[in-house]
Amino acid sequence: MKQSVQVRLLPTSAQAGALLATLQACNAAASWLSEWMHGARVFKKFDVQKQCYAELRERFGLAAQPTIRVISKTVDAYTTLHSNLAAGNYGPPRSKRRRAVESRPIRFRSTAAQPFDARCLSWKIEVAGRASSVSIWSVAGRLRDVRMIGKPAHLKALSSRPVKETDLVHRDGMWLLHVAVDVPEAPRREPVNGFLGVDMGIVNLATTSDGVRMSGTCLNRYRKRQQRLRGRLMTRRTASARRLLKRRRRKEQRFAADLNHRISKRIVAEAERTGRGIAVEELTGIRERVRLRKPQRVVMHSWAFAQLGRFLAYKAERAGVVLLRVDPAHTSQRCSGCGEIDKKNRRSQALYVCARCCFVGHADHNAARNIAARGVACWGEVMRPHAAPTPSASRGGSGKPGGVPEF
Structure with missing residues (x-):
């Protein structure tokens, strides 16, 4: 990988x-x-x-x-x-x-x-006590011994792994190299103890089938504060306001990415510790399918669920944990206890009450349990490729739904 x-x-x-x-x-x-x-x-x-x-x-x-x-x-x-x-x-x-x-x-x-390749770059990683440096091609000739710093783990990967394409990036006054390095794939572990379902949302960024909720209140509050600050600075139209806007332009993005990194790391570590796989919803095209009022569109379009899914995918692959993407149909309406599907069962954003079996629980936790069950069903179909999926699975109904595996 x-x-x-x-x-x-x-x-x-x-x-x-x-x-x-x-x-x-x-x-x-x-x-x-x-x-x-x-x-x-x-x-x-x-x-x-x-x-x-x-x-x-x-x-x-x-x-x-x-x-x-x-x-x-x-x-x-x-x-x-x-x-x-x-x-x-x-x-x-x-x-x-x-x-x-x-x-x-x-x-x-x-x-x-x-982008550059190995013919345009050469590396010196802490050789004989010297600082790490890179030699890179430029229009003014070869630039030798350009000083370089980075995380110790990243420098170790550069010195010990094959280096592929490298991108030279100039951003916010900094010169960066984004390097693609080949690392050996971790052996894939069979999910012997089932799957850890993960329901992604806006109020709760991630809720697992174990009942652990990663709240998005802090992030949503931070986004609103940044939005108000940007609005005040844009109305001033002064040089100092423009400089401050430029300096803060990626601050919200970095905050959300750091939070998604911590959430994904916690989920993958829990799945690895308990010998389970990870099941998440396939949310492709959700912004086109959902119709919202104007105040809600900002919240929907700033929802970084795709980034969280990417972080989960590569961290799971690095740890050897199986990750499946399952059909999201009716996961929030289906009772994880009896299988009854009724949109009236979800009384509010947080409360789920089944009218059939009287199951009461948090709505996101109930959805995560349904996602975990679909992950088990999907994994069974993956391990039995000769068996055709059931009609209810292909429709994403209340039977055994199919999914898209990722290894």
């Missing part, structure tokens, strides 16, 4: 100027190439490289390997764009938004990240 490692560069003023010029040259080349590809309607990497490689090198003064990385970067951007168009993410074929996206080429910011 691949692990993303982040290290920070501490270049001198001359080295920082060379790195900035490198990003600007590479992104100018990518924007020029994007306009050519959009006009010529050529999007295959082999064809683009055959027709534009020499001109890119001559026009922008790039070396051979960085030119190849610029071509790959631009082709990948169009591949992603065409995938989003095919999936309908920009609206129906004749919508105004889709026509606007299709009519103009992709533009790259002057300081957008630039």
Whole structure:
């Protein structure tokens, strides 16, 4: 499996100027190439490289390997764009938004990240008592012994594991390298004790089938405070207010990511300790399916459930814990005791009362127990691939629902 490692560069003023010029040259080349590809309607990497490689090198003064990385970067951007168009993410074929996206080429910011590979980089990780450093290609020549700092675990991974693609990033005045490192996969453990169901929500960010709730009150309060602060600063329209807005622009995002990291780490550790797998809901497309009033849309669109799901997935894979994504249909309406499905059973956001068996409990805990049961049923189908799923499973009803396994 691949692990993303982040290290920070501490270049001198001359080295920082060379790195900035490198990003600007590479992104100018990518924007020029994007306009050519959009006009010529050529999007295959082999064809683009055959027709534009020499001109890119001559026009922008790039070396051979960085030119190849610029071509790959631009082709990948169009591949992603065409995938989003095919999936309908920009609206129906004749919508105004889709026509606007299709009519103009992709533009790259002057300081957008630039990918490099092993031919453009070499590493020195704490050799003979010296500080860690990196040697990197630039338009001003090879920059040698650029100081580098990072977490000890990340530096150890760089020194002991094969390094794949590396992205050079300039963000908030800092120079960063995002490195993809190959790490051995942990042996997958069979969920001998069943599954730990996880219900994700807004009031409670995560609720497990064991009854443990990770409240989102702190995060929601923090978001509202940041929203009020941004509103006050935007109304002032002064230079100092703009500087403060720029300085705080990623603070809320970092706060939410740190909270999701802690929640996912706690869930994976509990599943690993108890010999269970993890079952979560497949929430793809929930924002398009749900219709909300205007005040609720901000809360829904700031809900970082996809990020929490990604953190759970890679932490579970690293720990060798099985993670399944199951059908979310009726998990909040179904009684985990008797299986009765009735939306009236959920009396409020927190209270669930079954009219059939008189089961009373927290609504999110009840949903997490249903998700855990569906994880067990889905795992049984995965381990018996010759057995066809039941009709109720394919519909996501009250029978044994299917799911999408992730290993």
